[in-house]
Amino acid sequence: MVLEFLQPFLSGQAGLLILAVIFILFIIIVRKTVKILLSAIWIAIISAIFPVAANYLLGFTFPLNIDTFIFFITLGVGLFALYLFAKLIYGILGIAGKAGSAMSYPFRARSNAKKEKTIKEAAKLVKKDKEEEKRKKKLEKNKK
Secondary structure, eight states: OTTGGGGGGGSHHHHHHHHHHHHHHHHHHHHHHHHHHHHHHHHHHHHHHHHHHHHHHSOOOOOOSHHHHHHHHHHHHHHHHHHHHHHHHHHHHHHHHHHHHHHTHHHHHHHHHHHHHHHHHHHHHHHHHHHHHHHHHHHHHHHO
16 A cells, blocks of 8 residues: 555544545545646647648648648647646745745844835935035025
């Protein structure tokens, strides 16, 4: 049996909970697999129709033989597989990015404190410049 290592845990209510989790995971995996296979079948059908449609609607001159159909079916399903792989990598990188972002929180707090300090200093400098401009204007008015 594949799950023999779980045999000691499968007695009682804990065992029932573990079996329920395994059953739910099984349903999710089968559902996703069937969805991917149905999508691949639709893509294969559409890919097989493409050379016929391209010949009659777009004016191409594809030879309508079994080799052409196999080529376009293979191309379509292959591109679909490449898309699924890219989607998987994108998801993994998104998860890794979120995990890396969470791990870098202590360093960001220091960086944010430094930014706030420099922003406050810049605000003080701007305030001093404005006050100095006001003084200059008053001096110019007094001279007139």
